[in-house]
Amino acid sequence: MHTYPDSVRFLYSLGNEIKAVKFGLETIRAVLDALGNPHTGPRFVHVAGTNGKGSTCAMIESALRAAGFRTGLYTSPHLLEPTERIQVEGAPVSRDEFVAAFHAVHDAAERLFSAGRIEHHPTYFETVTAMGLLIFRERGVERVVLEVGLGGRLDATNAVTPELCVITPIDYDHEAWLGNTIEAIAREKAGILKPGVPVVSAHQRIEAQAVLMRRSEDLHCELIQSNSDAAFEADARGSTIHWEGLTLRCPLAGLHQVENTITAATALKQLGVAPGAIEKGIARTRWPGRLEYLAQSPDIIADGAHNPAGARALADYISRFHKGRKVWLIYGAMRDKSVGEIADTLFPLADELILTAPSSARSLDPASLLSLCGNVNARTAPGLPSAVRMAQAGAAPEDAIFISGSLFLAGEARALFCHDHDSEP
Structure with a gap:
């Protein structure tokens, strides 16, 4: 396993992150200890929630970088390549760095397993998490999101002890692992809270807010509620928010990003970041695959909405900013998603619906979605390239083509239209 493709293949052999999910901190703590505890160096902002985590992380990291800090960003899943998950100073790590970190973590895990200190090899996510923390230490990162x-x-x-926790909106997703009620899901999210560590929370459902309040009281954490009652203007490409004397220009599309921007700004204020750096960092934020415009005439927009809350945000965006235009929706999902509720939200907004499947073993057969289409004109395509060709052949220049249902599908869309990345191994 001396090459990047070899390393990636081994990681994939550990199973996808849902199928191979293993809850518990014993393995990751043992691996980090064997690596010299790289997580004890940088200062961390730890972000949990159902929707908006990645966007909020990206804004916080961008503003910390604008403030002069050497930054690290760790997110998941990736859209095109695993290197995207580990970023330093706003750029994915190189393949060489990725391979070196993989070997360090893999070798440490093998030694621990041989000595009987861990029961099995770390999962994909545990391995890449340890790799990220190791790279952040080696690159001299000061602040990690x-x-x-x-x-x-x-x-x-959750092996780290952060200086600040952030909770984005909590909603339904991954119920099989997190629970079937908002309270149960919120308890899992609130598990990142640490004694005495302040926590910033986005506006929450009443049930989730009650859980966060109880947990923060038990741990003597200051709970800082973001003030989402700010004036703003929005168009199809972003928003301008007037918040506590600042003008926050968010380049990420969708009204749901207003809440994420305010949550990020509240966290940055708590961290003591200067107002100018907050404004500059948020204005420079990039977060691909979320209401991202990939082509024009017709507009082609990729969005990774994959749960009911994400579908509601996308539906709101289409209704507000594409009213009167013919809407084409290319939709593909994973088997473990609430496709019935998502279909009820999105499908009626489509004038033309093309059902397809992401390139994943977990993808849902598009033919099984036909019964959810109601009166919408729907057809199937075997994969995203053929679905896009089908839409482009029928769409007028003034139409809008949305690609949604999965971050995997959004990543495939970027691979079709963007040329600023390396190809997959």
């Missing part, structure tokens, strides 16, 4: 993978309480990222 760390996104939870799944849940929070027993997620591998």
Whole structure:
């Protein structure tokens, strides 16, 4: 396993992150200890929630970088390549760095397994989490923004002790692992809270807010509620928010990004970041695959909405900013998603619906979605390239083509239209 493709193949052999999910911190802590505890150096902002985690992380990291800090960003999943998950100073790590970190973590894990200190090899997510923390130490990163993978309480990222926790909106997703109620899901998310560590929370459902309040009181954490009652203007490409004397120009599309921007700004204020750096950092934020415009005439927009809350945000965006235009929706999903509720939200907004499947073993057969289409004109395509060709052949220049249902599908869309990345191994 001396090459990048070899390393990536081994990681994939560990199973996808949902199928191979293993809750518990014993393995990641043992591996980090064997690596010299790289997570004890930088200062961390730890971000959990259901929707908006990645966008919020990206804004916080961008502003910390604008403030002059050497930054690290750890997020998941990736859109095109695993290197995207580990970023230093706003750029994905190189393949060589990725391979070196993989070997260090893999070798440490093999030694631990041989000595009987761990029961099995770390999962994909545990391995890459340890790799990220190791790279951040080796690159001299000062501030790391760390996104939870799944849940929070027993997620591998919870091995760190942060200077600040952030909770984005909590909603339904991954119910099989996190629970079937908002309260149960919120308890898992609130598991990242640490004694005495302040926590910034976005506006939450009443049930989730009650859980966060109880948990913060038990741990003597200051709970800082972001003030989402700010004036703003928005168009199809972003928003301008007037918040506590600042003018926050968010380049990420969708009204849901207003909440994420305010949450990020509240966190940055708590961290003591200067107002000018907050404004500059948010204005420079990039977060691909989320209402991202990939082509024009017709507009082609990729969005990774994959749960009911994400579908509601996308539906709101289409209704507000594409009213009167013919809407084409290319939709593909994973088997573990609430496709019925998502279909009820999105499909009626489509004038033309093309059902397809992401390139994943977990993808849902598009033919199984036909029964959810109601009166919408729907057809199937075997994969995204053929679905895009089908839409482009029928769409007028003034139409809008949306590609949604999965971050995997959004990543495939970027691969079709963007040329600023290396190809997959």
